[in-house]
Amino acid sequence: LAKTTQPISMDSYEGQEVNITCSHNNIATNDYITWYQQFPSQGPRFIIQGYKTKVTNEVASLFIPADRKSSTLSLPRVSLSDTAVYYCLVGDPLAGTLVFGKGTRLSVIA
Amino acid sequence: NAGVTQTPKFQVLKTGQSMTLQCAQDMNHNSMYWYRQDPGMGLRLIYYSASEGTTDKGEVPNGYNVSRLNKREFSLRLESAAPSQTSVYFCASSEDWTKNTEAFFGQGTRLTVV
Numbered sequence: 001l002a003k004t005t006q007p008i009s010m011d012s013y014e015g016q017e018v019n020i021t022c023s024h025n026n027i028a029t030n031d032y033i034t035w036y037q038q039f040p041s042q043g044p045r046f047i048i049q050g051y052k053t054k055v056t057n058e059v060a061s062l063f064i065p066a067d068r069k070s071s072t073l074s075l076p077r078v079s080l081s082d083t084a085v086y087y088c089l090v091g092d093p094l095a096g097t098l099v100f101g102k103g104t105r106l107s108v109i110a
Numbered sequence: 111n112a113g114v115t116q117t118p119k120f121q122v123l124k125t126g127q128s129m130t131l132q133c134a135q136d137m138n139h140n141s142m143y144w145y146r147q148d149p150g151m152g153l154r155l156i157y158y159s160a161s162e163g164t165t166d167k168g169e170v171p172n173g174y175n176v177s178r179l180n181k182r183e184f185s186l187r188l189e190s191a192a193p194s195q196t197s198v199y200f201c202a203s204s205e206d207w208t209k210n211t212e213a214f215f216g217q218g219t220r221l222t223v224v
Contacts, residue, residue: 034212043114043200043215044153087152100145100152 004088009105018075020104022088025069033064033071036087038103044087048073075106083108112136116201116216123191123223131186131219133201141204142184143168143213144176146197153200159184191223 005023012018024033032051036044048055050062050071061074075082085103117132135142140161145153145168155168159178173195175187184203188195198220204213 036213041218043202043218044213045215046212049212100154102150102152 003099004090004101006086006088006101006104008102009107011107011109012078013109014079015077018078018082018106018108020073020075020086020088020106021070022073023070024088024090027068027090031091033062033068034089034091035060035062035073036089036100038085038087044100047086078106078108080108080110082106114201114203114214114216116199116219118219119217120220121222123188123221125192125223127191128187128189129191130188131199131201131221132183133185133216134183135201135203135214136182137203137205137214138181139203139205139214140181141206142178143202143204144174144184144186145200145202146170146195147200147218148197156186156199188221191221193223195221196223197221 032049034049035047037047038044048057048060048062050064052064055062063072085105087100087103089099114135123129143158144156146156147153154170156170156174157165157168157176159165162178162181165176165178177185198218200215200218202213202215205211
């Protein structure tokens with residue numbers, strides 16, 4: 001199974017850009033990289049997905065270098081409501097699973 | 111648009127009791143999943159169903175059984191509950207398990223076994 005490594009926690013002030021990096025050294029050729037957000041007492045929610053280079057949507061950007069062994073989720077100008085746990089997932093078609101790590105707990109401070 | 115609906119939201123069981131957690135999705139997804147999340151931990155896969163009529167074990171299947179009743183519904187059964195099964199259970203669905211497409215999660219079932 002493709003395994004991911006993320007920082008356990010991060011703190012940021014409101015209005016700052018936050019970058020969360022995920023390592024996935026054994027990513028397979030067909031794997032996509034997906035990020036989820038989870039608020040307390042809720043199920044995870046999809047944020048963004050990419051295969052290579054850069055992907056941007058209305059919520060975040062995802063940067064993936066050429067070797068695809070890592071990825072960086074970028075949240076522009078965070079607010080208090082962005083306080084959550086962020087999970088990086090790498091797809092494993094052979095196992096047919098979404099493999100969640102422990103995630104990164106982001107705390108946004110006023 | 112309900113998405114993924116789980117019932118019940120909360121449940122307290124005594125050790126040895128059995129119960130079934132229900133999950134239904136209205137997005138015509140092929141794949142469905144059951145996860146558990148313990149305090150301070152990420153989600154761990156219990157069972158999944160790649161398509162209607164199939165089920166497979168995930169990372170932590172012991173003590174659980176599942177049924178893919180039809181395309182919409184995927185239930186999780188605890189035959190003899192143990193305190194170690196105290197957790198929050200999430201059901202999820204996605205269009206196709208082989209494509210790592212976006213998964214949609216329910217609100218969770220908070221289960222306490224005493």
